Amino acid sequence: MSESIVEILGLRKVYNGKNSVTAVDGIDLHVPAGLIYGLLGPNGAGKTTTISIATTRAIPTAGSVKIAGVDVVAHPALARRSIGVVPQFNTLDRSCTVAENIYFHCRYFGLTKTEATARTAQLLDQFRLSDRAAAYPQALSGGLAQRLQIARAIAHRPRVLFLDEPSAGLDPQSRIAMWEAVQGLRGEGITVVLTTHYMEEADELCDRLAIIDHGKILIEDTPAALKASIGGDKIYDLRMRGVRDSGILKRNLQTIEGVTRVEVIDGGLRVLARAKDGLLAKVVTMANEFGLRDLTTTEPSLETVFIRLTGRDLRE
Ligand SMILES: Nc1ncnc2c1ncn2[C@@H]1O[C@H](COP(=O)(O)OP(=O)(O)OP(=O)(O)O)[C@@H](O)[C@H]1O
Ligand SMILES: [Mg+2]
Numbered sequence: 095m096s097e098s099i100v101e102i103l104g105l106r107k108v109y110n111g112k113n114s115v116t117a118v119d120g121i122d123l124h125v126p127a128g129l130i131y132g133l134l135g136p137n138g139a140g141k142t143t144t145i146s147i148a149t150t151r152a153i154p155t156a157g158s159v160k161i162a163g164v165d166v167v168a169h170p171a172l173a174r175r176s177i178g179v180v181p182q183f184n185t186l187d188r189s190c191t192v193a194e195n196i197y198f199h200c201r202y203f204g205l206t207k208t209e210a211t212a213r214t215a216q217l218l219d220q221f222r223l224s225d226r227a228a229a230y231p232q233a234l235s236g237g238l239a240q241r242l243q244i245a246r247a248i249a250h251r252p253r254v255l256f257l258d259e260p261s262a263g264l265d266p267q268s269r270i271a272m273w274e275a276v277q278g279l280r281g282e283g284i285t286v287v288l289t290t291h292y293m294e295e296a297d298e299l300c301d302r303l304a305i306i307d308h309g310k311i312l313i314e315d316t317p318a319a320l321k322a323s324i325g326g327d328k329i330y331d332l333r334m335r336g337v338r339d340s341g342i343l344k345r346n347l348q349t350i351e352g353v354t355r356v357e358v359i360d361g362g363l364r365v366l367a368r369a370k371d372g373l374l375a376k377v378v379t380m381a382n383e384f385g386l387r388d389l390t391t392t393e394p395s396l397e398t399v400f401i402r403l404t405g406r407d408l409r410e
Contacts (some may be wrong), residue, residue, distance in 0.1 A: 099254055099285045100125035100148065105157035107143050107309075117143040119309030121157070125287055125302075127253075130276065132300035133289045134396060136408050140309040141289035142182055145258050148287070149179045162253050175203070178247035178284075182258040184239055186231035186246075193218060193227040196246050203250035213249055221245040221275060237268025241275055248284060255279065257288040261295055273299050293396035293408060297321075305400060312403045317396060324394040324402060325354045326366035330377055331392070333362040335385035343384045350376050362387075366394075 102123040109115045118140045125131045133141045146152035148159045150170040159166045166173040186195055196217050200210035218224040221241045231239055240260060248255055257276070261269040276286055276299060290296050296303050297317045304314040313320060334340065344356045344363055352370040356363055365377055378389065392398075400408045 097127045098124040099127040099162055100131075100287060101158075101160040102144070102148065103158050105144065105147065105159065106155045107140070107147060107152065108155045116309055118147070118154075121306070121309070121311055123304060123311065123314070125254075125285060127285050128280065128283065129301040130280070130286045130288070130299055132296040132303035133287070133306050134291065134293065134296040134300075134303050134400075134408075135289075135306035136291055136400075136406075139291075139306045141306060142258055143309075144306075145179075145256050145287070145289060149177050149256050150174055151179075175250065176253045178250070178252035178255040180240070180243045180247045180255070180257045180260060182262065182289075184231075184243065186239060186242060188231055191228050191230060192223055192234070192242055195231065195242060196249050199246045199249045205250070217245040217249060220278070235268065236264050237271055240264060240268070240272055244272070244275055248279065248282075251282075252284065254285045254287060257286060259289055259291070261290065261292060269295070291408060293400070297396055303396075305396070305403065307400075307404055313399070320396060320399050321394045324366060324398055326368055327393060328367045328369045328373075329392045329394060329398065330365040330367065330374065331359060331362065331390045332365065332377070332381045332386055333388040333390075334381070335387045339384055343381065346380055347377065350380070353377075 100123065102121055105118050105121040107118040109117055121144060133144065135141055143152065147154045148161065148166060150166050150173055153167060161173050162176040164173045164176065190198060193214055196214045197210050200213050205213060218227050221244065223238065223242055223245065226234065226238065234242065260272055264272060279286055300317060302316050304311045340358065340363060347353055347356045347363065347365055350373065352373045353365055353367045355366040367373055378386065397408055
């Protein structure tokens with residue numbers, strides 16, 4: 095087992111306002127070094143609160159977070175040396191140029207003028223921002239601004255980079271460029287913890303992920319293992335003209351070899367199956383007798399996993 099670079103134990107955060115809100119409700123999490131690790135969950139799940147505590151920006155109600163073995167509550171200044179953060183909302187300094195945003199970050203973390211100048215030039219090059227070095231942040235596209243935020247966040251060579259909703263508001267092309275920039279960090283030995291409510295992002299980018307909802311982790315694994323937990327590699331959604339005899343159809347479908355599960359969905363049935371030659375034909379023939387109107391075929395996604403666990407859609 096590789097070293098856990100981020101160790102979260104029994105983490106809780108209750109916001110005491112007029113109505114008290116339990117934003118994080120007992121989270122345990124171990125992030126092995128070197129991974130791109132995702133926290134996937136809907137709005138209000140507690141992702142930002144977890145990141146805020148781990149990055150010393152909020153104090154937990156209970157529990158602990160250690161980064162590279164350092165307790166973030168007991169030793170926040172020391173912990174911050176190992177942490178890079180890109181918050182959910184743009185925090186670039188609008189009064190500084192692109193280059194200065196990185197340079198002053200380096201200086202803040204104790205690099206000499208010479209070191210900071212060299213590191214800035216290297217990061218501008220690595221993140222393909224050199225030709226915009228003298229521009230001001232407000233002149234950058236959303237994608238470039240996000241790349242600059244990442245470049246700045248790793249300027250002091252942290253061991254862990256926290257990215258809170260890194261692709262929120264980015265167009266698809268910028269999102270892919272951002273993914274590439276994040277994947278490039280592997281080579282530098284930086285562990286990445288990111289939050290997202292885009293299942294495609296969690297699936298494409300993350301080595302492991304935790305699905306989080308209402309302040310709790312529901313499940314934690316690799317994207318492939320999470321999808322496999324659905325119990326089939328094909329999903330057939332059968333929309334029926336009438337659903338009067340759906341109980342009988344459901345039982346009949348369950349007898350087909352390869353079918354692992356049949357569920358009632360709006361206007362019909364969902365068949366989960368392990369793909370096999372001739373399986374789809376059998377399903378269609380059987381369903382036709384009961385008035386099949388339409389059929390769609392999909393494969394399990396993290397969305398399917400989330401719905402299975404919560405009964406809700408990630409996007410709701
Ligand atoms: N400063 C605060 N005071 C009171 N309640 C808060 C505060 N910050 C967050 N909350 C509440 O805590 C819960 C978790 O919020 P959090 O921002 O951590 O979720 P999130 O998963 O990051 O959501 P999003 O996808 O919208 O960014 C929500 O119910 C939110 O309203
Ligand atoms: Mg958030």
